[in-house]
Amino acid sequence: MPATDPARDVWNDRLLQNPHEVADKRSRVQKMFAAIAPSYDLNNRLHSLWMDQRWRRKAVKLSNIQPTDTVVDVACGTGDLTLAFYSRLILALMEENRRLLSPQTAQVIGIDFTFDMLPLARQKSGRPRFGMHLGSLVQVQELASLRQSGIKWLNGDAVCLPLRDSSANILSIAFGIRNVSDPSAAVKEFYRVLKPGGRLIILEFSLPTNRILRALYNFYFTKILPRTATWISGDKTGAYKYLPQSVNTFISRDSMQQMMKDAGFTDVQAFPLTFGICVCYRGLKH
Numbered sequence: 281m282p283a284t285d286p287a288r289d290v291w292n293d294r295l296l297q298n299p300h301e302v303a304d305k306r307s308r309v310q311k312m313f314a315a316i317a318p319s320y321d322l323n324n325r326l327h328s329l330w331m332d333q334r335w336r337r338k339a340v341k342l343s344n345i346q347p348t349d350t351v352v353d354v355a356c357g358t359g360d361l362t363l364a365f366y367s368r369l370i371l372a373l374m375e376e377n378r379r380l381l382s383p384q385t386a387q388v389i390g391i392d393f394t395f396d397m398l399p400l401a402r403q404k405s406g407r408p409r410f411g412m413h414l415g416s417l418v419q420v421q422e423l424a425s426l427r428q429s430g431i432k433w434l435n436g437d438a439v440c441l442p443l444r445d446s447s448a449n450i451l452s453i454a455f456g457i458r459n460v461s462d463p464s465a466a467v468k469e470f471y472r473v474l475k476p477g478g479r480l481i482i483l484e485f486s487l488p489t490n491r492i493l494r495a496l497y498n499f500y501f502t503k504i505l506p507r508t509a510t511w512i513s514g515d516k517t518g519a520y521k522y523l524p525q526s527v528n529t530f531i532s533r534d535s536m537q538q539m540m541k542d543a544g545f546t547d548v549q550a551f552p553l554t555f556g557i558c559v560c561y562r563g564l565k566h
Contacts, residue, residue, distance in 0.1 A: 290315075291518030296525045306393075306437075306461040312517045313357075313394040313459075319513040320397070321358055323520075326512070327505050335558045336361045336454060339483045340368045342551065342562050347372040349387075349449035352473060354438050354466075355456025356390030359401030359431075361483070365452070366405075366427055382426040389432045389448075391441065398433045405431050438466040446475045454483040458530040467543040474565045480545055482536070482561040485527045489556050497557060501527070536561055 290308045291299065299305060316323070324332045339361065345351070345368050353362040366388045373381040390401055406428035436442045438453065438460045451470045460466045470480050488494045501524045509520040531539070533550050536559075540548045545563030552559050 288516045289518060291522045296518070296521055298529045299522055299526050300458070300529055309459045310394050312519045312522060314396040315517045316513050316515050316519050317358070317394070317396045317400060319515075320400075321360070323509045323512055324360075327509055331554055331558075333360065333364075335483060335553050335560070336364045338551070338553060339452060339454065339481050339560050340364050342560055343450045343452065343479050343481050345369060345372060345450060347376045350389070350447065351387065351450045351452070352389045352391065352441075352443065352448040354391050354441070354451065354453040354470070355459065356392045356401060356433075357394075357397050357454075357456075359390055359404050359433075361452055361454045362388060362390035362401065362431060363405060363427075365450070366431060370423065380423070382423055382430060385430045386432040387430070389434060389443075391434045391436045391438075393435065393437045395435045398435060402428065402431075402433055439469055441469055441473055443473045445472055446478075448473050448478060449475055450479050450481065452481040452483070455485060457482055457484055457536075458526050463531070464539055464542070467539050467545075471543045471545065471565055476565060478565045480540065480561075480563045480565070482540075484530075484536070484559055484561070486533060486552070486556055486559045487527070489552075493555050497555075498524075498528075533559055 290311050295302050302308065343365075345365065347369065349369070351365045351369070353365060356362045366383060369383040369388065370381070373383065390398075392398055392401075406424055434442055438456070439462050451474050453470075457463050457466065467480075474480065488497055506520040506524065509515070513519070537548045537550055540561065540563040544565065546566050548561065548563040550559050550561050
């Protein structure tokens with residue numbers, strides 16, 4: 281009798297009617313991301329037309345990062361947003377000190393509950409060509425080495441972070457809050473980890489409010505993307521059927537902002553990006 285492939289059919293049509301109500305959503309999401317990790321970056325770039333990196337840069341800008349800030353990036357995946365924060369910290373330090381410096385060890389922390397993502401993130405962090413760097417080739421190579429050893433990568437769950445109370449100035453989560461087993465509990469956990477004055481940054485997919493754009497985007501999102509992304513990745517889990525369904529059945533923008541307020545965040549704002557395909561939410565802990 282042939283062995284059963286544990287990655288096959290993690291998501292089927294019945295479960296995808298509302299993936300957020302599936303009792304074992306956490307383990308299914310974990311298996312799904314473990315399966316697509318090797319092709320994750322390629323599919324992100326191609327199917328967002330490289331806009332995903334622009335959205336991350338906007339999230340970093342909205343965080344108002346300072347040279348001494350500690351940054352925690354939850355659901356970090358292969359590390360794109362974590363590394364964007366690190367690169368911005370280098371510039372902030374240079375602006376303050378008038379020379380090229382590296383952030384302190386563990387000043388930037390990436391956390392993901394799918395362990396398979398973390399080796400890819402660590403490997404990426406050691407590439408000299410990542411991001412924008414200033415200075416000589418020797419300085420660039422030195423910074424890459426410091427970055428690879430200086431960023432702390434942790435395996436952990438958003439609803440129970442392995443961090444002390446009031447230990448971070450910025451906490452971010454990009455395209456991950458809808459994958460969490462209990463988003464409300466996660467947002468309360470984020471509040472616990474942030475220091476007074478800390479900023480929560482949530483980057484998440486949404487749908488355009490314009491009816492024509494929404495219809496066009498939904499056609500691409502539900503008919504084209506699942507086929508091409510599945511072909512590229514060779515995925516058997518149903519990951520790219522899960523993606524549009526998890527967005528279409530997730531809470532509204534207003535509900536997201538209310539969830540942040542209920543957790544204690546103030547000055548909560550939503551910043552729609554690229555016709556509302558993506559939204560960056562920001563809240564402050566006073």
